[in-house]
Amino acid sequence: MNDIGVHDPRTGRIERRLTPPSRDELARIAADARAAQPAWEARGPRGRATALRALADALDKHADTLLDALVRDTGRAYESRMEAGQVAAMARRWADAAEPLLTTAPRPSSVLPGITLETAPRAYPLVGVITPWNFPLLLGLIDAIPALAAGCAVVVKPSEVTPRFIAPLRRVIAEVPDIAKVLAVVEGGAPTGAALVGLVDLVCFTGSVPTGRIVGAAAQRRFIPAFLELGGKDPAIVLPGADLDRAGSALLWGACANAGQSCLSIERIYVHASVHDELVGLLTAKAEQVNLAYPEPSDGAIGPLIDPDQAAVIAAQLADARAKGAVVATGGRIERHGGGHWIRPTVLTAVDHTMTVMREETFGPLMPVMPFGTEDEAVALANDSDYGLSGAVFGPDPAAARAVARRLDVGAVSINDAALTALVHEGEKHSFRYSGLGGSRMGDASLRRFVRSQTLIDNSTTGRDPWWNTP
Numbered sequence: 001m002n003d004i005g006v007h008d009p010r011t012g013r014i015e016r017r018l019t020p021p022s023r024d025e026l027a028r029i030a031a032d033a034r035a036a037q038p039a040w041e042a043r044g045p046r047g048r049a050t051a052l053r054a055l056a057d058a059l060d061k062h063a064d065t066l067l068d069a070l071v072r073d074t075g076r077a078y079e080s081r082m083e084a085g086q087v088a089a090m091a092r093r094w095a096d097a098a099e100p101l102l103t104t105a106p107r108p109s110s111v112l113p114g115i116t117l118e119t120a121p122r123a124y125p126l127v128g129v130i131t132p133w134n135f136p137l138l139l140g141l142i143d144a145i146p147a148l149a150a151g152c153a154v155v156v157k158p159s160e161v162t163p164r165f166i167a168p169l170r171r172v173i174a175e176v177p178d179i180a181k182v183l184a185v186v187e188g189g190a191p192t193g194a195a196l197v198g199l200v201d202l203v204c205f206t207g208s209v210p211t212g213r214i215v216g217a218a219a220q221r222r223f224i225p226a227f228l229e230l231g232g233k234d235p236a237i238v239l240p241g242a243d244l245d246r247a248g249s250a251l252l253w254g255a256c257a258n259a260g261q262s263c264l265s266i267e268r269i270y271v272h273a274s275v276h277d278e279l280v281g282l283l284t285a286k287a288e289q290v291n292l293a294y295p296e297p298s299d300g301a302i303g304p305l306i307d308p309d310q311a312a313v314i315a316a317q318l319a320d321a322r323a324k325g326a327v328v329a330t331g332g333r334i335e336r337h338g339g340g341h342w343i344r345p346t347v348l349t350a351v352d353h354t355m356t357v358m359r360e361e362t363f364g365p366l367m368p369v370m371p372f373g374t375e376d377e378a379v380a381l382a383n384d385s386d387y388g389l390s391g392a393v394f395g396p397d398p399a400a401a402r403a404v405a406r407r408l409d410v411g412a413v414s415i416n417d418a419a420l421t422a423l424v425h426e427g428e429k430h431s432f433r434y435s436g437l438g439g440s441r442m443g444d445a446s447l448r449r450f451v452r453s454q455t456l457i458d459n460s461t462t463g464r465d466p467w468w469n470t471p
């Protein structure tokens with residue numbers, strides 16, 4: 001497959017090229033992983049846990065090298081440290097969690113006396129994982145690790161936009177020979193991803209809605225499960241009586257971490273009209289204290305736009321909003337520094353749902369704020385979306401916030417905080433609407449996505465003939 005140029009997000013220059021594997025090479029990588037899978041599954045959860053703990057140790061040992069590559073991939077430092085720290089913890093968590101989830105015991109039938117049933121998990125042999133560029137390492141492993149814990153072999157195809165972390169990750173994997181047999185990471189773009197879907201027994205896709213549709217349809221044609229984790233337009237609701245200072249800080253983090261390049265970014269803020277101006281004032285003041293991570297990646301909190309194409313999307317949404325009457329309280333323009341594209345935390349007011357900034361995924365640090373009158377109105381506005389990934393509610397007390405949260409058509413809601421699903425992975429959640437399809441990536445259910453249930457129905461002990469001969 002064709003060479004692909006890789007941009008440096010801080011300079012805008014193509015600073016290396018990646019060469020995807022040929023179709024034959026990819027098929028060989030998939031076949032090798034598939035061939036090693038039965039022995040991996042036969043080790044059982046305890047044996048696999050030992051290997052996963054060794055992988056966690058290797059990730060820790062090489063955290064600095066991984067971090068360095070992630071900073072070059074994404075141009076930002078703070079979130080890269082978060083990613084590098086989270087993956088080893090994730091491997092240890094699944095090493096501990098898998099055994100009880102996969103252990104089974106026989107049970108008597110309640111229908112036919114004397115018959116026992118035993119349901120056991122059988123792993124999907126080969127899982128394909130296709131991921132985006134916004135959290136390259138974390139999203140590369142967030143499905144791969146529970147799939148390994150479940151007994152699958154895995155081939156990961158990260159985004160072609162951020163491939164620098166792949167070489168150090170491969171070195172980490174090579175240090176754990178048991179894992180190296182069943183976990184491969186391949187470089188490449190859309191053609192490699194599409195080819196991978198044709199080689200695996202189950203696909204986990206994280207990315208945009210349009211690509212998700214293509215991957216979902218390809219998986220459907222092959223009769224294999226596809227777990228789709230797609231875009232978002234997460235709403236936040238601020239009820240009267242909420243702690244506005246706290247809400248302002250949480251919203252700034254929730255909307256602007258990773259420069260807003262996160263599926264679960266807060267992208268719409270609905271605030272009770274009585275506190276609208278105060279919240280806008282606080283948000284604006286807080287936003288203006290946040291600096292760009294420039295000239296050095298550790299100089300500030302807001303990194304560059306990782307994919308330069310995203311700058312045009314954000315600029316178009318801002319132009320559309322302005323043309324329809326939105327007011328920029330702070331930020332509001334794409335800046336060029338050192339060849340990269342940057343945008344400061346941006347607060348917009350006088351917005352409404354005719355504007356693309358309130359309807360389409362932005363993937364930038366924009367905080368459009370809209371007032372509401374009643375709780376019903378706030379819920380209706382929050383639910384007026386094609387997406388349903390997650391959201392946030394701030395209230396005068398937890399009960400009031402939780403009551404509103406339960407009415408939102410999204411998979412997880414942070415209460416008196418924002419974007420907690422980025423940090424807390426143990427809560428089961430589904431994606432609503434176009435935000436995705438399939439079982440929960442979070443919580444224990446994540447691992448269950450990777451096994452099929454097989455039941456043995458045992459009539460050995462009753463001593464009777466097959467039942468149709470029984471009087």
Ligand code: NAD
Nearest residue numbers: 131132133158159189190193194207208211229230231263
């Ligand atoms: P994208 O859809 O352009 O690409 C994602 C991946 O799919 C890449 O690896 C790409 O090479 C591959 N790909 C492209 N075409 C393909 C095809 N035809 N067949 C198979 N694979 C193909 O997404 P992106 O721009 O890299 O990422 C941004 C998007 O990801 C945003 O919409 C964001 O919301 C979403 N995202 C979702 C989550 C989540 O958990 N829901 C998390 C992070 C990002």
